[in-house]
Amino acid sequence: MISESEKRMNSLFSSLSITQLKTLLVILEQRNLTHAAATMGSSQSVLSRQLAHYRAAFDDPLLVRQGKQFLLTDKASALLAPLNQILQNLDSLAQPLTFDPGSCTRRFSIAASDYVATHILPDLIRHLGQVAPGVCIDYLTWQPNRYDWLSSGKVDLATTLVEDAPPEFHGRTIGDDIPVCCLRRDHPLASAEKITLSDYLNWSHIKISGGGDKDSFIDNYLKQQQVSRVIRLSVPFFSAALDVAAQSDNLLTIPRYLLEHSVGTRPLTWRPLDFAAWCFRYWVVWHRRTHNSPEHQWFRQFVYRHCQASASLNPGRQSMSY
Numbered sequence: 001m002i003s004e005s006e007k008r009m010n011s012l013f014s015s016l017s018i019t020q021l022k023t024l025l026v027i028l029e030q031r032n033l034t035h036a037a038a039t040m041g042s043s044q045s046v047l048s049r050q051l052a053h054y055r056a057a058f059d060d061p062l063l064v065r066q067g068k069q070f071l072l073t074d075k076a077s078a079l080l081a082p083l084n085q086i087l088q089n090l091d092s093l094a095q096p097l098t099f100d101p102g103s104c105t106r107r108f109s110i111a112a113s114d115y116v117a118t119h120i121l122p123d124l125i126r127h128l129g130q131v132a133p134g135v136c137i138d139y140l141t142w143q144p145n146r147y148d149w150l151s152s153g154k155v156d157l158a159t160t161l162v163e164d165a166p167p168e169f170h171g172r173t174i175g176d177d178i179p180v181c182c183l184r185r186d187h188p189l190a191s192a193e194k195i196t197l198s199d200y201l202n203w204s205h206i207k208i209s210g211g212g213d214k215d216s217f218i219d220n221y222l223k224q225q226q227v228s229r230v231i232r233l234s235v236p237f238f239s240a241a242l243d244v245a246a247q248s249d250n251l252l253t254i255p256r257y258l259l260e261h262s263v264g265t266r267p268l269t270w271r272p273l274d275f276a277a278w279c280f281r282y283w284v285v286w287h288r289r290t291h292n293s294p295e296h297q298w299f300r301q302f303v304y305r306h307c308q309a310s311a312s313l314n315p316g317r318q319s320m321s322y
Helices: 004-013 018-030 033-040 044-058 074-094 114-119 121-131 148-152 197-201 216-224 238-246 256-260 294-309
Strands: 063-066 069-072 107-112 136-141 157-161 169-177 179-184 205-208 231-235 251-255 268-272 280-287
Touching: 018 033, 018 044, 018 074, 033 044, 069 074, 107 114, 114 121, 114 238, 121 136, 121 294, 148 157, 148 280, 157 294, 169 256, 169 294, 179 238, 179 256, 205 238, 231 238, 238 251, 238 268, 251 256, 256 268, 280 294
Parallel strands: 107 136, 107 157, 205 231, 205 251
Antiparallel strands: 063 069, 157 280, 169 280, 179 251, 179 268
């Protein structure tokens, strides 16, 4: 915080560069042009010309001779403290910011699906309490392509399926997946080896609207074929979609490994699609405005490590021990 005395000096300093302010401080502290020149690796004649400029800027002699010595004027004495403070503040701006998670007390916001909340969040919060007990989390359900949440600051970090993020965003990949068709075990299509386009269109569908975009690639493909499917239910929750699929004839297009880690005791199975081949990619995504922030760098690395280490997002991965 700049003091009132510093503020009053701002108009006087406006005509001087940072280098000139540093030179002025050395001259006033040394009270001798010869000594000041030696300290700065300059010459007495150069500093003499600069002192004349300072005297004009402040409308004050600043240094007055008394015998073989120079004394500071009242104005020069008054300059020492604010000049020191201003230069310290300027120097602090050039120092790299540091971040200690153990002393952090801020809130971070994450947006992802209820699947991530179920499979990643419990262990993440447990570990967070060990390394950053003052950090709090707000968890939101991500919606496809809501990158404005990241740019506006509503969300610090998103963990989601990304196909093509805008250029002002950064991200790290967590893992890959493929789409499959989920259906109840005794569904008429359960005996098929693969789900054909004709089969797919003969039944109504469930769409998971929360989290990443899981099935617009299907709708884009169908549009190219000049056909469409019937969406019987659109619901933001992964678990609710699975429950409905287990108790109805509706089909659910979903990433394979997400399904395999969530089926549990539900009477569900899956079949590969015989059309519209696709590959999902999971990402941790953030906006470039937070890219160089030490606290955000720590937080997204923390979230990334938990996501990447989880077998729920990375097939074959083993849980990480901390």
